[in-house]
Amino acid sequence: MTMNANDWDERYSASALVWSEGPNRFVEELAQGLDPGRALDLACGEGRNAIWLARHGWRVSGIDYSKVAIDKAKRLAAQAGVEVEWFCSDVLTFEAATGSYDLVLLSYLQLPVDQMSTVVAKAGRALAPGGTLLVVGHARANLTDGVGGPQDSAVLYEPDDVVSWLGDLVIRRAEHVTRTVETDGGPRTAIDALVAASRA
Secondary structure (H helix, E strand, O other): OOOOHHHHHHHHHOOOOOOOOOOOHHHHHHHOOOOOOEEEEEOOOOOHHHHHHHHOOOEEEEEEOOHHHHHHHHHHHHHHOOOOEEEEOOOOOOOOOOOOEEEEEEEOOOOOHHHHHHHHHHHHHOEEEEEEEEEEEEEOOHHHHOOOOOOOHHHOEOHHHHHHOOOOOEEEEEEEEEEEEEEOOEEEEEEEEEEEEEOO
16 A cells, blocks of 8 residues: 555654665765766655755755655755755656756655656656666565565566666666665665666
């Protein structure tokens, strides 16, 4: 079952930070090799990736449909002394200007295939020539061989799924990546799908 904006508002209201304060490790790894430009963080949550990018010279727009998350992101950006353009909007209906971003992120957005494929395609269209799209999320393989994440296969995807949604983009990476997750039973390995692509 997918969560709606009210569900996420409740989740973001329940704790100081739902996610870690620092950026996702895969976002950091990829972005460090790029020249800063305009970035779009779709489903940005509390803004950890958007804020990190802004600290490193990117001009960033962050979009999320949870008002609580966006309000938190605004506070955290102010505390970090960076400017980010925030939008409280649903990524399913948000339309980014075609060819206007040098980096587009989709970090752990987990939607049913018909919705996810639509968002990924729109994200690709938002890329400027030479721009990079990064999609990272909980892999379907995580259900049987990993730990954590959604337990509904309908909102999980594999690297090949993402590649099939990307149209004419050039695939740079399409693979499983792993993270160590601390559990009550000790450290376990989570499996993510990661795809990086660019517009020629």
